[in-house]
Amino acid sequence: MNNIYKDQLEILQKRIPIGLRHGLTLLEKTNGNVEKAEEYFRNEMVALTVNKTNVTSEIASRHLVKNNFDIGLTIKSIDEERYTLTELIVRKYGNRKEEALEKVMYAIEETHSIERQFWLNFQDLKELSGEAFCLLTIMEWINYEDYESFEIALTFELETVTQQLEDKLALPELADSLRRAGEIQKVLYEKNKIDKGIENYIKATNQLRENKEYQKYETTYQEQRSLLIDSLYECVTANIDKFP
Known part of the structure:
Protein backbone atom coordinates (compact mmCIF):
# COMPACT_ATOMS: atom_id res chain seq x y z
CA MET A 1 0.00 0.00 0.00
CA ASN A 2 1.18 3.49 -0.82
CA ASN A 3 1.74 4.95 2.66
CA ILE A 4 1.93 8.49 1.25
CA TYR A 5 -1.87 8.58 0.89
CA LYS A 6 -2.79 6.19 3.72
CA ASP A 7 -4.55 8.82 5.82
CA GLN A 8 -6.32 10.35 2.81
CA LEU A 9 -7.50 6.91 1.70
CA GLU A 10 -9.07 6.23 5.09
CA ILE A 11 -10.91 9.53 4.88
CA LEU A 12 -11.99 8.87 1.29
CA GLN A 13 -13.33 5.40 2.15
CA LYS A 14 -15.43 6.87 4.94
CA ARG A 15 -17.03 9.22 2.43
CA ILE A 16 -17.61 6.87 -0.52
CA PRO A 17 -17.66 3.07 -1.01
CA ILE A 18 -14.38 2.78 -2.92
CA GLY A 19 -11.87 -0.06 -3.01
CA LEU A 20 -8.22 0.18 -2.00
CA ARG A 21 -6.68 0.14 -5.47
CA HIS A 22 -9.28 2.45 -7.02
CA GLY A 23 -8.97 4.87 -4.12
CA LEU A 24 -5.20 5.06 -4.37
CA THR A 25 -5.38 5.56 -8.13
CA LEU A 26 -7.68 8.55 -7.73
CA LEU A 27 -5.62 10.01 -4.89
CA GLU A 28 -2.45 9.73 -6.97
CA LYS A 29 -4.29 11.41 -9.84
CA THR A 30 -5.32 14.30 -7.56
CA ASN A 31 -2.05 14.51 -5.57
CA GLY A 32 -3.87 13.42 -2.40
CA ASN A 33 -6.82 15.79 -2.71
CA VAL A 34 -9.69 13.85 -1.09
CA GLU A 35 -12.41 16.17 -2.38
CA LYS A 36 -11.14 15.95 -5.94
CA ALA A 37 -10.78 12.16 -5.69
CA GLU A 38 -14.35 11.90 -4.47
CA GLU A 39 -15.53 14.11 -7.33
CA TYR A 40 -13.70 11.92 -9.85
CA PHE A 41 -15.30 8.83 -8.33
CA ARG A 42 -18.81 10.26 -8.46
CA ASN A 43 -18.34 11.42 -12.06
CA GLU A 44 -17.03 8.00 -13.08
CA MET A 45 -20.00 6.23 -11.50
CA VAL A 46 -22.48 8.64 -13.08
CA ALA A 47 -20.90 8.21 -16.53
CA LEU A 48 -20.97 4.41 -16.15
CA THR A 49 -24.63 4.45 -15.11
CA VAL A 50 -25.64 6.80 -17.93
CA ASN A 51 -23.84 4.55 -20.42
CA LYS A 52 -25.71 1.46 -19.16
CA THR A 53 -29.17 3.02 -18.82
CA ASN A 54 -29.31 6.09 -21.11
CA VAL A 55 -30.84 8.20 -18.34
CA THR A 56 -29.76 11.75 -17.57
CA SER A 57 -26.79 12.35 -15.28
CA GLU A 58 -29.15 13.90 -12.70
CA ILE A 59 -31.27 10.74 -12.54
CA ALA A 60 -28.16 8.54 -12.47
CA SER A 61 -26.67 10.56 -9.61
CA ARG A 62 -29.87 10.43 -7.56
CA HIS A 63 -30.16 6.67 -7.84
CA LEU A 64 -26.45 6.12 -7.19
CA VAL A 65 -26.65 8.03 -3.91
CA LYS A 66 -29.85 6.18 -3.00
CA ASN A 67 -28.13 2.81 -3.56
CA ASN A 68 -24.73 3.71 -2.08
CA PHE A 69 -23.09 3.63 -5.53
CA ASP A 70 -23.87 -0.06 -6.12
CA ILE A 71 -24.20 -0.21 -9.93
CA GLY A 72 -26.39 -3.33 -9.98
CA LEU A 73 -28.84 -1.94 -7.43
CA THR A 74 -28.78 1.45 -9.13
CA ILE A 75 -29.74 0.03 -12.53
CA LYS A 76 -32.51 -2.02 -10.90
CA SER A 77 -33.77 1.08 -9.08
CA ILE A 78 -33.81 3.12 -12.30
CA ASP A 79 -35.65 0.38 -14.17
CA GLU A 80 -38.26 0.10 -11.42
CA GLU A 81 -38.86 3.83 -11.67
CA ARG A 82 -39.29 4.04 -15.43
CA TYR A 83 -40.93 0.68 -16.21
CA THR A 84 -44.11 -0.97 -14.99
CA LEU A 85 -43.93 -4.42 -13.40
CA THR A 86 -45.18 -6.07 -16.58
CA GLU A 87 -42.64 -4.17 -18.70
CA LEU A 88 -39.87 -5.34 -16.37
CA ILE A 89 -41.05 -8.94 -16.73
CA VAL A 90 -41.18 -8.71 -20.53
CA ARG A 91 -37.70 -7.13 -20.63
CA LYS A 92 -36.25 -9.75 -18.30
CA TYR A 93 -37.64 -12.86 -19.97
CA GLY A 94 -37.33 -11.72 -23.57
CA ASN A 95 -38.27 -14.54 -25.95
CA ARG A 96 -39.15 -16.94 -23.13
CA LYS A 97 -42.74 -15.99 -23.77
CA GLU A 98 -44.59 -18.62 -21.78
CA GLU A 99 -42.42 -17.98 -18.73
CA ALA A 100 -43.05 -14.26 -19.06
CA LEU A 101 -46.81 -14.85 -19.29
CA GLU A 102 -46.69 -16.96 -16.13
CA LYS A 103 -44.92 -14.14 -14.28
CA VAL A 104 -47.41 -11.54 -15.48
CA MET A 105 -50.23 -13.86 -14.45
CA TYR A 106 -48.90 -14.10 -10.90
CA ALA A 107 -48.31 -10.34 -10.83
CA ILE A 108 -52.00 -9.77 -11.63
CA GLU A 109 -53.08 -12.20 -8.93
CA GLU A 110 -50.88 -10.47 -6.35
CA THR A 111 -51.80 -6.94 -7.42
CA HIS A 112 -55.53 -7.69 -7.28
CA SER A 113 -55.30 -9.94 -4.20
CA ILE A 114 -56.85 -12.85 -6.08
CA GLU A 115 -56.98 -15.98 -3.96
CA ARG A 116 -56.85 -19.41 -5.54
CA GLN A 117 -57.82 -22.83 -4.25
CA PHE A 118 -55.19 -24.54 -6.39
CA TRP A 119 -57.12 -23.55 -9.56
CA LEU A 120 -58.59 -20.11 -10.12
CA ASN A 121 -62.29 -19.46 -9.83
CA PHE A 122 -63.11 -17.52 -12.99
CA GLN A 123 -65.92 -15.71 -11.19
CA ASP A 124 -63.27 -13.98 -9.08
CA LEU A 125 -61.76 -12.42 -12.21
CA LYS A 126 -64.75 -10.46 -13.47
CA GLU A 127 -63.43 -7.11 -12.22
CA LEU A 128 -60.23 -7.36 -14.26
CA SER A 129 -59.69 -5.57 -17.55
CA GLY A 130 -60.67 -7.62 -20.59
CA GLU A 131 -57.02 -8.21 -21.49
CA ALA A 132 -56.04 -9.31 -17.97
CA PHE A 133 -59.10 -11.56 -17.80
CA CYS A 134 -58.08 -13.13 -21.10
CA LEU A 135 -54.53 -13.77 -19.89
CA LEU A 136 -55.56 -15.38 -16.61
CA THR A 137 -58.31 -17.58 -18.06
CA ILE A 138 -56.28 -18.81 -21.03
CA MET A 139 -53.09 -19.41 -19.02
CA GLU A 140 -55.05 -21.21 -16.32
CA TRP A 141 -56.64 -23.47 -18.93
CA ILE A 142 -53.26 -24.18 -20.53
CA ASN A 143 -51.80 -25.05 -17.13
CA TYR A 144 -54.84 -27.20 -16.34
CA GLU A 145 -54.41 -29.09 -19.61
CA ASP A 146 -50.71 -29.59 -18.91
CA TYR A 147 -51.45 -30.86 -15.40
CA GLU A 148 -54.55 -32.98 -16.03
CA SER A 149 -54.87 -33.87 -19.74
CA PHE A 150 -56.60 -32.56 -22.83
CA GLU A 151 -59.65 -34.72 -22.14
CA ILE A 152 -60.10 -33.46 -18.58
CA ALA A 153 -59.39 -29.86 -19.57
CA LEU A 154 -62.42 -29.95 -21.88
CA THR A 155 -64.57 -29.99 -18.74
CA PHE A 156 -62.86 -26.92 -17.27
CA GLU A 157 -64.39 -23.53 -18.19
CA LEU A 158 -64.36 -24.44 -21.88
CA GLU A 159 -66.98 -21.93 -23.00
CA ALA A 170 -58.66 -13.97 -33.05
CA LEU A 171 -58.16 -17.75 -33.06
CA PRO A 172 -61.56 -19.04 -34.27
CA GLU A 173 -60.19 -22.28 -35.70
CA LEU A 174 -58.67 -23.27 -32.39
CA ALA A 175 -61.83 -22.27 -30.51
CA ASP A 176 -63.93 -24.36 -32.90
CA SER A 177 -61.65 -27.39 -32.48
CA LEU A 178 -61.91 -27.23 -28.71
CA ARG A 179 -65.69 -26.87 -28.83
CA ARG A 180 -66.08 -29.82 -31.23
CA ALA A 181 -63.78 -31.97 -29.11
CA GLY A 182 -65.89 -31.04 -26.09
CA GLU A 183 -69.09 -31.98 -27.90
CA ILE A 184 -67.73 -35.42 -28.84
CA GLN A 185 -66.63 -35.96 -25.27
CA LYS A 186 -70.03 -34.95 -23.91
CA VAL A 187 -71.87 -37.36 -26.25
CA LEU A 188 -69.66 -40.29 -25.29
CA TYR A 189 -69.86 -39.49 -21.60
CA GLU A 190 -73.66 -39.36 -21.74
CA LYS A 191 -73.89 -42.47 -23.92
CA ASN A 192 -71.83 -44.50 -21.49
CA LYS A 193 -73.48 -42.97 -18.39
CA ILE A 194 -70.16 -42.27 -16.72
CA ASP A 195 -71.92 -41.22 -13.51
CA LYS A 196 -72.92 -44.87 -13.01
CA GLY A 197 -69.43 -46.06 -12.17
CA ILE A 198 -65.74 -46.15 -12.97
CA GLU A 199 -66.13 -48.91 -15.56
CA ASN A 200 -68.48 -46.72 -17.57
CA TYR A 201 -65.99 -43.87 -17.38
CA ILE A 202 -63.12 -46.07 -18.56
CA LYS A 203 -65.23 -47.32 -21.45
CA ALA A 204 -66.13 -43.75 -22.48
CA THR A 205 -62.51 -42.67 -22.22
CA ASN A 206 -61.33 -45.53 -24.41
CA GLN A 207 -63.94 -44.71 -27.05
CA LEU A 208 -62.92 -41.07 -26.91
CA ARG A 209 -59.27 -41.84 -27.48
CA GLU A 210 -60.14 -44.07 -30.43
CA ASN A 211 -62.39 -41.47 -32.04
CA LYS A 212 -60.60 -40.17 -35.16
CA GLU A 213 -62.41 -36.84 -35.22
CA TYR A 214 -61.61 -36.23 -31.56
CA GLN A 215 -57.96 -37.10 -32.23
CA LYS A 216 -57.90 -34.55 -35.02
CA TYR A 217 -59.13 -31.78 -32.74
CA GLU A 218 -56.67 -32.67 -30.00
CA THR A 219 -53.86 -32.62 -32.58
CA THR A 220 -55.03 -29.18 -33.71
CA TYR A 221 -54.67 -27.89 -30.17
CA GLN A 222 -51.20 -29.36 -29.71
CA GLU A 223 -50.06 -27.97 -33.07
CA GLN A 224 -51.45 -24.51 -32.34
CA ARG A 225 -50.34 -24.31 -28.71
CA SER A 226 -47.26 -22.26 -29.62
CA LEU A 227 -49.43 -19.96 -31.74
CA LEU A 228 -51.72 -19.54 -28.76
CA ILE A 229 -48.77 -18.52 -26.55
CA ASP A 230 -47.54 -16.09 -29.22
CA SER A 231 -50.99 -14.52 -29.57
CA LEU A 232 -51.41 -14.18 -25.83
CA TYR A 233 -47.96 -12.62 -25.51
CA GLU A 234 -48.79 -10.15 -28.28
CA CYS A 235 -52.02 -9.28 -26.48
CA VAL A 236 -50.03 -8.41 -23.36
CA THR A 237 -47.31 -6.39 -25.09
CA ALA A 238 -49.81 -4.51 -27.26
CA ASN A 239 -51.90 -3.56 -24.22
CA ILE A 240 -49.15 -3.12 -21.65
CA ASP A 241 -51.05 -0.34 -19.87
CA LYS A 242 -53.84 -2.80 -18.96
CA PHE A 243 -51.44 -4.86 -16.85
CA PRO A 244 -49.62 -4.19 -13.54
Missing part, protein backbone atom coordinates in the same frame (compact mmCIF):
# COMPACT_ATOMS: atom_id res chain seq x y z
CA THR A 160 -65.20 -19.02 -21.32
CA VAL A 161 -61.87 -20.07 -22.82
CA THR A 162 -63.15 -20.53 -26.37
CA GLN A 163 -64.93 -17.18 -26.18
CA GLN A 164 -61.65 -15.51 -25.26
CA LEU A 165 -59.88 -17.30 -28.11
CA GLU A 166 -62.38 -15.82 -30.56
CA ASP A 167 -62.95 -12.37 -29.09
CA LYS A 168 -59.51 -11.40 -27.78
CA LEU A 169 -56.99 -13.53 -29.63
